[in-house]
Amino acid sequence: MTKTILSGVQPSGKLHIGNYFGAIRQFLALQEQGNHCYYFIADYHAMTSVKEPALLREYVREVAMSYLALGIDPEKSVFYRQSDVPAVTELSWIFSCLIPMGLLERCTSYKDKVAQGLTASHGLFYYPCLQAADILITSCDLVPVGQDQKQHIEVTRDIAEKFNNQYGEILTVPDAYILDNTAVVPGLDGRKMSKSYDNTIPLFETAKQSSKRVMRIVTDSTPVEDPKDPAKCNVFAMLKLLCNEAELAQWQEKYTRGGMGYGEAKKAVAEKLNELLAPYREKYEQLVNDPAYVDDVLAEGGRKAREKTNVLMEKVRSATGLR
Ligand code: TYM
Secondary structure (H helix, E strand, O other): OOOEEEEEEOOOOOOEHHHHHHHHHHHHHHHHOOOEEEEEEOHHHHOOOOOOHHHHHHHHHHHHHHHHHHOOOOOOEEEEEHHHOOHHHHHHHHHHOOOOHHHHHOOHHHHHHHHOOOOOOHHHHHHHHHHHHHHHOOOOOEEEOOHHHHHHHHHHHHHHHHHHHHHOOOOOOOEEEOOHHHOOOEOOOOOEOOHHHOOOOEOOOOHHHHHHHHHOOOOOOOOOOOOOOHHHOHHHHHHHHHOOHHHHHHHHHHHHHOOOOHHHHHHHHHHHHHHHHHHHHHHHHHHHOOHHHHHHHHHHHHHHHHHHHHHHHHHHHHHHOOO
8 A cells, every 4th residue: 555655864974875875875765665755854844053145055955966866756755854844843833732741851862962072952852843833744654764763753653642632533543564684784993874873984985985884884803714703703794795695605504614804894884885876876976966956856855755745744743723
């Protein structure tokens, strides 16, 4: 059955393979299955960390080109910039008047980001409320995301239920769509791959640059001749993302037999990665040379997204007494 899908990515730096395997690959699959997809660039969200206007514009453009190069098709999906639908901020305020402080205080991503050194602004605290508005404004059924967003989807479901109890059954309560095997893609140091940990492999770099990053993947000091435990190896975690079953079985065998150095496995990761990304990188370069196309796509996507979301917003305004 055709479903309505919604998801977004923050333009707060270069997209990396954690974003791809954890989320964007699912965006593409759901698009190709003929669902009604809404994919957006979360520029209001990125303002919690990006304060420089020129940088925000640059990141928005990079993320737009990345989405398009990877295969988000504006003929099939509504692809837009969050700030082209300003009603999300209106809806988030309405939610903000329903949501208890305690619910936001329990959100771990706020605490994590403050611990990493981000300013504890009100926007950062209020972030899940805005995310709930992004989601609920499209009346979507499914939200494809990585594991780190699970709690935000739970908060969104709580808000939708609170709203519906208070004002009538207007909002659709969505489900998170998280794939077990890619829910958390590890970074070069084995922690979750994240822009804020500087442990990423960006999607759109040269083959040489990504090979260099792969060589930095942290491994233990087991000597070449000894058997190695694939389950504990950050390089093997990458092989799992990139190899088919038969190839993976061969690597598993090489690890456990001994006589294999981590350098050999890293080389394979670099080659596989570059094979996967080469066509996307080519498409990205074409988009760099066609900024007017990217502008047109975003303008049209914004128009379609406003048209869709206005219908729900009119219901919300009327149910809450704003009309
Ligand atoms: P963001 O921009 O941090 O990440 C975009 C998507 O990539 C996933 N992801 C990962 N998945 C697996 N392993 C990783 N190492 C990894 N790193 C990132 C994220 O889970 C996410 O799905 N708050 C969101 C943006 C947002 C949003 C929304 C998402 C705003 N409004 C509404 C869905 C619906 C965020 O910061 O994602």
